[in-house]
Amino acid sequence: MREHTGSNWHAYVNHTFVQQLAQGTLPITAFKHYLVQDYLFLTHFARAYALLVSKLRSVRHMRFATASLNATLDELPLHIHYCAQWGIDEKQLQTATEAFETIAYTRYVLDIGHAGDSLDLLSALLPCVAGYAEIGLTLLQRPDVQLERHPYAAWIHNYGDAAYLDGVKSALALTDELWRERGTESRFDEVSAIFTTATQLETRFWQMGLNAASEASA
Incomplete structure (x- = not known):
């Protein structure tokens, strides 16, 4: 599915937001706006x-998905704590207005989940899950990304962290198992289209942060 997105995957994981974040040049306004919207995003992701x-039928598969649900819920207080370091308190997060990009992305995922089956829903969830892991690992391995005294080092470390990567592996394993159970050649284009749309919405989520910084400086 990643290969099926064509240039869309590259546009997502190599977006200007990500590149500026990697170099530590991302405007703080852009990052703070992203953090607030990401908190709202995570609530819908849960x-x-x-x-x-x-939507799952076997207890073993339910345990996989429940572990991902719990990991997302556990991430919320960590996100609140991290936001506090940037001067954003919990009340601001809980009363923030959802950006249109946040609404478009999260409601798309939920709509796919309500209308389709578990494989459809996982296809909509995976660009976020796997994409952040790819970004985190890539940035940790890039020699030009110097994390000492880097303003966004904690964010980068978080998505290259072993615990996060274990969750990604579980999500990929569950997807593979569900594909073996109910996937067919004729379905591949359908689930790939879902994956591609979610990837495009991820790209727009990055752009949202840059747009906020541009508007603030105008």
């Missing part, structure tokens, strides 16, 4: 995982 649990 809802999507709860929906996934309800």
